[in-house]
Amino acid sequence: MLVHTKLSAVFIVMIMFSQAHSDLVRLEDDNINGFITTVIGVCKGYDDKQSCQNLLLELKRVSSSLSEMRCRDLLIIVLKNSVWRIDMAMISVMEDTKLLEKMENDMLGVKEDTNLFEEMMESAKDRMIRSVEELLGGESLNLGSYENVHTWLSGVLTSYITCIDGIGEGAYKRRVEPELEDLISRAKVALAIFISISPRDDTELKSVVSNGPSWLSNVDKEYLYLNPEVLKKIADVVVAKDGSGKYNTVNAAIAAAPKYNRKRFVIYIKTGVYDEIVRIESTKANLTLIGDGQDSTIITGNLSCNDGKSTFHTATIASNGNGFMGIDMCFRNTAGPTKGPAVALRVSGDMSVIYRCRIEGYQDALYPHRDRQFYRECFITGTVDFICGNAAAVF
Ligand SMILES: *[C@@H]1O[C@H](CO)[C@@H](O)[C@H](O)[C@H]1NC(C)=O
Numbered sequence: 468m469l470v471h472t473k474l475s476a477v478f479i480v481m482i483m484f485s486q487a488h489s490d491l492v493r494l495e496d497d498n499i500n501g502f503i504t505t506v507i508g509v510c511k512g513y514d515d516k517q518s519c520q521n522l523l524l525e526l527k528r529v530s531s532s533l534s535e536m537r538c539r540d541l542l543i544i545v546l547k548n549s550v551w552r553i554d555m556a557m558i559s560v561m562e563d564t565k566l567l568e569k570m571e572n573d574m575l576g577v578k579e580d581t582n583l584f585e586e587m588m589e590s591a592k593d594r595m596i597r598s599v600e601e602l603l604g605g606e607s608l609n610l611g612s613y614e615n616v617h618t619w620l621s622g623v624l625t626s627y628i629t630c631i632d633g634i635g636e637g638a639y640k641r642r643v644e645p646e647l648e649d650l651i652s653r654a655k656v657a658l659a660i661f662i663s664i665s666p667r668d669d670t671e672l673k674s675v676v677s678n679g680p681s682w683l684s685n686v687d688k689e690y691l692y693l694n695p696e697v698l699k700k701i702a703d704v705v706v707a708k709d710g711s712g713k714y715n716t717v718n719a720a721i722a723a724a725p726k727y728n729r730k731r732f733v734i735y736i737k738t739g740v741y742d743e744i745v746r747i748e749s750t751k752a753n754l755t756l757i758g759d760g761q762d763s764t765i766i767t768g769n770l771s772c773n774d775g776k777s778t779f780h781t782a783t784i785a786s787n788g789n790g791f792m793g794i795d796m797c798f799r800n801t802a803g804p805t806k807g808p809a810v811a812l813r814v815s816g817d818m819s820v821i822y823r824c825r826i827e828g829y830q831d832a833l834y835p836h837r838d839r840q841f842y843r844e845c846f847i848t849g850t851v852d853f854i855c856g857n858a859a860a861v862f
């Protein structure tokens with residue numbers, strides 16, 4: 468009996484849905500079913516209404532009480548469901564990759580693609596989980612919470628698109644592309660629901676006051692505007708080429724920084740040219756790199772697309788940690804003007820600040836990849852598209 472009831476409920480939804488497709492407005496007026504009304508409302512501003520509605524109706528199978536649901540709860544369900552989808556996709560792609568590695572000649576390429584896929588999936592999951600936590604935060608969310616969720620959900624979409632753009636043509640791409648397309652639809656639906664519950668605000672422009680954007684905490688502002696000599700004195704570790712510091716490479720100092728750091732960890736990098744490809748992992752949060760000036764402390768590299776890297780991987784220094792600060796130094800890519808995209812600095816972490824720095828390269832020299840970023844008193848040079856990316860960056 469119970470089974471029967473459930474079946475007929477699904478059946479009714481399907482019928483109404485085919486009507487909804489042909490006559491959206493009338494159905495809305497009739498207000499037959501709360502959930503259907505919600506679905507139609509959410510998908511109204513969405514360019515591919517049919518996939519939006521299909522995705523949301525899929526949730527009907529996940530939760531039985533959807534008809535009573537508020538949009539915020541619906542968003543939470545969509546996000547949790549997407550996190551689960553990512554886990555499933557990662558497991559099944561990983562199994563297929565083992566076979567693929569046996570078949571493909573280009574093992575190195577598959578390895579790099581796998582790393583990009585996994586890194587982007589992890590960062591998308593992280594942003595969705597944090598969004599759910601924020602959305603569960605209270606009855607009425609404040610503007611800052613909406614701003615956070617908006618940033619992170621846009622970052623999810625950027626992560627997927629980076630993956631599609633960055634993975635080389637071949638069997639691996641053919642394997643992951645359908646998964647990514649499905650995830651992209653879900654991310655767009657999540658954004659559409661978010662937009663439907665978000666208060667319209669025009670405070671975004673006003674929120675950049677003279678000493679930095681509103682998301683920059685007071686503690687971080689103190690660090691940022693501290694006399695640089697004082698900041699160097701209180702640095703946690705020093706990097707120097709001549710052996711006068713604890714480390715002589717930037718990477719060694721970053722490797723030594725604590726993970727998931729809640730207080731700022733400052734690395735002072737003394738004058739010198741550091742020929743290093745630097746990667747700051749997402750676990751290394753709240754990291755400051757301070758140099759001796761934009762003409763004195765230089766991190767340099769020469770990776771480029773023409774040498775077989777995706778734009779994402781060409782960066783001389785790539786920062787994935789939230790709360791990253793770079794002060795008084797130069798980030799450089801010397802690949803040259805004929806080598807295609809060759810990034811000097813890529814910033815992928817939320818709430819990052821680059822202050823009094825020089826960013827030198829050719830094509831795509833500065834890549835503000837995603838999330839919120841603030842650039843102040845920087846000198847940025849390049850040739851083609853020399854600033855490119857999806858971040859909400861303030862210069
Ligand atoms: C960075 O530090 C702030 C406090 O200054 C803290 O609220 C935040 O959680 C830290 N970030 C991470 C990712 O731990």
Ligand SMILES: *[C@@H]1O[C@H](CO)[C@@H](O)[C@H](O)[C@H]1NC(C)=O
Nearest residue numbers: 742743767768769770801802
């Ligand atoms: C690129 O950098 C590497 C590492 O420093 C160096 O060995 C190589 O010669 C450079 N290539 C060019 C074309 O400058």
